[in-house]
Amino acid sequence: xRLDARNWPHTAMGGNLANHDAKVRVLIEHSDAIVNAGLxxxxxxxxxMQLAQPQLTQADVIILDHKGALxxxxxxxxxPHHNEAPPRxxxxxxxxxxxxxxxxxxxxxxxxxxxxxxxxxxxxxxxxLSRGLRYLSADLSRCVADSFTRVGLTNRETDVLxxxxxxxCNKSIARELGIGVGTVKTHVKGLFDKLGATARTHAVVLxxxxxxxxxGVIDL
Amino acid sequence: xRLDARNWPHTAMGGNLANHDAKVRVLIEHSDAIVNAGLxxxxxxxxxMQLAQPQLTQADVIILDHKGALxxxxxxxxxPHHNEAPPRxxxxxxxxxxxxxxxxxxxxxxxxxxxxxxxxxxxxxxxxLSRGLRYLSADLSRCVADSFTRVGLTNRETDVLxxxxxxxCNKSIARELGIGVGTVKTHVKGLFDKLGATARTHAVVLxxxxxxxxxGVIDL
DNA sequence: CGTTCGCTCACTCTTTTGGGGTAGGTGCGC
DNA sequence: GCGCACCTACCCCAAAAGAGTGAGCGAACG
Numbered sequence: 001x002r003l004d005a006r007n008w009p010h011t012a013m014g015g016n017l018a019n020h021d022a023k024v025r026v027l028i029e030h031s032d033a034i035v036n037a038g039l040x041x042x043x044x045x046x047x048x049m050q051l052a053q054p055q056l057t058q059a060d061v062i063i064l065d066h067k068g069a070l071x072x073x074x075x076x077x078x079x080p081h082h083n084e085a086p087p088r089x090x091x092x093x094x095x096x097x098x099x100x101x102x103x104x105x106x107x108x109x110x111x112x113x114x115x116x117x118x119x120x121x122x123x124x125x126x127x128x129l130s131r132g133l134r135y136l137s138a139d140l141s142r143c144v145a146d147s148f149t150r151v152g153l154t155n156r157e158t159d160v161l162x163x164x165x166x167x168x169c170n171k172s173i174a175r176e177l178g179i180g181v182g183t184v185k186t187h188v189k190g191l192f193d194k195l196g197a198t199a200r201t202h203a204v205v206l207x208x209x210x211x212x213x214x215x216g217v218i219d220l
Numbered sequence: 221x222r223l224d225a226r227n228w229p230h231t232a233m234g235g236n237l238a239n240h241d242a243k244v245r246v247l248i249e250h251s252d253a254i255v256n257a258g259l260x261x262x263x264x265x266x267x268x269m270q271l272a273q274p275q276l277t278q279a280d281v282i283i284l285d286h287k288g289a290l291x292x293x294x295x296x297x298x299x300p301h302h303n304e305a306p307p308r309x310x311x312x313x314x315x316x317x318x319x320x321x322x323x324x325x326x327x328x329x330x331x332x333x334x335x336x337x338x339x340x341x342x343x344x345x346x347x348x349l350s351r352g353l354r355y356l357s358a359d360l361s362r363c364v365a366d367s368f369t370r371v372g373l374t375n376r377e378t379d380v381l382x383x384x385x386x387x388x389c390n391k392s393i394a395r396e397l398g399i400g401v402g403t404v405k406t407h408v409k410g411l412f413d414k415l416g417a418t419a420r421t422h423a424v425v426l427x428x429x430x431x432x433x434x435x436g437v438i439d440l
Numbered sequence: 441c442g443t444t445c446g447c448t449c450a451c452t453c454t455t456t457t458g459g460g461g462t463a464g465g466t467g468c469g470c
Numbered sequence: 471g472c473g474c475a476c477c478t479a480c481c482c483c484a485a486a487a488g489a490g491t492g493a494g495c496g497a498a499c500g
Contacts, residue, residue, distance in 0.1 A: 032335035038258025094314040119253035167422025182479050201421050202387025374446060402449050
């Protein structure tokens, strides 16, 4: 679980090659139709790339949105192993939430781009992935590197944090978790220390920003 | 300030026409290169539309991201009046935050689409705007209608809320606003009543979910 | 002119929080 | 076995928060 920031460099690091001479077969499966069209337009103009049809051909690189990518990796993990190497996964999304980037990287995704990236980063990322490299835009890599300074919350502290982030008071948290109020206070105190918070409200804010809160603070 | 949900219907309502026979001149100025390319690809395929070059021609419809659109409307408000009718503004974005939609609509934007919309909604929206209508996808309309049940926070309550959402205690909020702690308590209580919160932590969560917090809870 | 509303403040009183410290039990790895 | 991290629980005590009430002041509105 402990990752080393040096493993996720900006430009890339070595890997096993594939399709050295042939065109890079790219499969675009982003959930947003507009983004899909944009990716196709931008990549279709590249002479060394070839847009693949879904399920027709085996692609070298597959482009997905964040959610789709996680789903894809989940299915891949559960599926029987193929002979052929699975396509590299590149996520293109609009949001920049470090914990999502980290989650994706831990799930085995090879690249992560923001929609707001420069137009030339897209083909660069695809080429990097096709050569077995990873690609993370500079801002994202900084962002992820920062996140490695993450606090190590214990299970119970995480439990308490989730309820805390719902605005519950110690008493109701204790009731919910089936423990004593004093114990809740202990965990809350632990959260303060690890998050650098001075009050529970502050802790919720900090935890939310660091992506430690699992619920829908961001969803409407 | 009080808006009536009936003014923002899903499909549209009347308006003054423009360019009845000619092609619709569309100017695409989205900040994301990928989205830009996607919009161009999708709209370029429509026979009744014509993609305009920036500043070269006067467009009928201009497509922007949320931020760009607000900036555009701000400049338009400050600029001297032109003889020709200004282009209709269509926002295309990924996020669905009702308060942003409402803000945009109040700023005079005519259409709001999500990137995740069906591909045929895009040309439909452009055509609607070119005919002087408004266009809001069904989910967004519902979303905005819901938001009209919004609590009416006073200026001071909003001030307090912002600081509250940063995790500050009453004393520091009072210091920052130059008022007494007792007054802060009054406003905090007002927030509780209007938000339906039971505690300050709870209030922060609720306010964040309703998009009342302006700061960077969403930004990393 | 009276009313309403927002902003301000003060005062009780109870509950909650937060900062200390202490300590027993459990599981895990060296 | 022993240390170590974790979960649990309790103590005291000061500070803060929250509930309730009252009240002065200025601007807006009918």
